[in-house]
Amino acid sequence: MAKDEKKTITVNDVEYNLDDFTAEQAAYLNHVNDLDRKLANAQFNLDQLSVGRQKFVELLVASLEAHANVDE
Secondary structure, three states: OOOOOOOEEEEOOEEEEHHHOOHHHHHHHHHHHHHHHHHHHHHHHHHHHHHHHHHHHHHHHHHHHHHHHHHO
């Protein structure tokens, strides 16, 4: 038999039953969850962009140094 498990969330150290949320509170929670996902995705993209930029800087420096050595 399945347990009757309540869905809860803790906010500011207080536990709330999601079944007791008003429609407005449920909408706020949905926004918070969606924004958390978007922030995580944005951080992931930022990490990729930062690493990619750093690699292109390294490639540029290497190319400039190689070109400078040819001119000497």
